[in-house]
Amino acid sequence: MLSSRAQLVADTALALVAERGMRGLTHRAVDEAAGLPPGSTSNVARTRAALLELVVARFVELEMGRWAGLAERAEAADLTDPDVLADLIAEFVHGLITMGRVATIARYELALEATRRPELRRVYDEAGRQYRSAAIALLTAAGSADPVRHGHQLVAFLDGLIFDATAGAGPVFGRDELRAVVREALAGMLSR
Numbered sequence: 001m002l003s004s005r006a007q008l009v010a011d012t013a014l015a016l017v018a019e020r021g022m023r024g025l026t027h028r029a030v031d032e033a034a035g036l037p038p039g040s041t042s043n044v045a046r047t048r049a050a051l052l053e054l055v056v057a058r059f060v061e062l063e064m065g066r067w068a069g070l071a072e073r074a075e076a077a078d079l080t081d082p083d084v085l086a087d088l089i090a091e092f093v094h095g096l097i098t099m100g101r102v103a104t105i106a107r108y109e110l111a112l113e114a115t116r117r118p119e120l121r122r123v124y125d126e127a128g129r130q131y132r133s134a135a136i137a138l139l140t141a142a143g144s145a146d147p148v149r150h151g152h153q154l155v156a157f158l159d160g161l162i163f164d165a166t167a168g169a170g171p172v173f174g175r176d177e178l179r180a181v182v183r184e185a186l187a188g189m190l191s192r
Helices: 003-022 027-034 038-042 048-075 082-097 102-115 118-142 147-166 176-188
Strands: none
Touching: 003 038, 003 102, 027 038, 027 048, 038 082, 048 082, 048 102, 048 118, 082 102, 082 118, 082 147, 082 176, 102 118, 102 147, 102 176, 118 147, 118 176, 147 176
């Protein structure tokens, strides 16, 4: 759990990454955007590497909170009904491309940075494992004949939708369109 100051720094840095890209992430920029005295960000994360690690850790914390919310709703739902599962997933994805748009854009920036920094890659890969585990659990509960393979496919499919809606040239789907698209993908995974 981060201190309130570290959380402010991390949240501000995450927003800066989304707005300005990795080059726009500096200690000074975080101080200014957060309304903190000069040097405050350096007191929380001394180096750029430490600041990046803090941003990735905060991003993972936020994403795991979103996944936990999805899992909680899934526990109370009949996941053997593909429409119910499609509704849950569509609502989750819709949140990522609308209310969670800033964090989603930052996620792509951080993913690219993680390809160049092994210390970030470890944290980022662990988050990916957690996403896939959650998808596998959902598809297991839904009755998938091959939940591991289908879980990996579902994450890849959803990543493509999310990327296309936030950083690509694709449309920003409404919930109804997302529900239909997700339902079609699930139909292939859950057919007997």
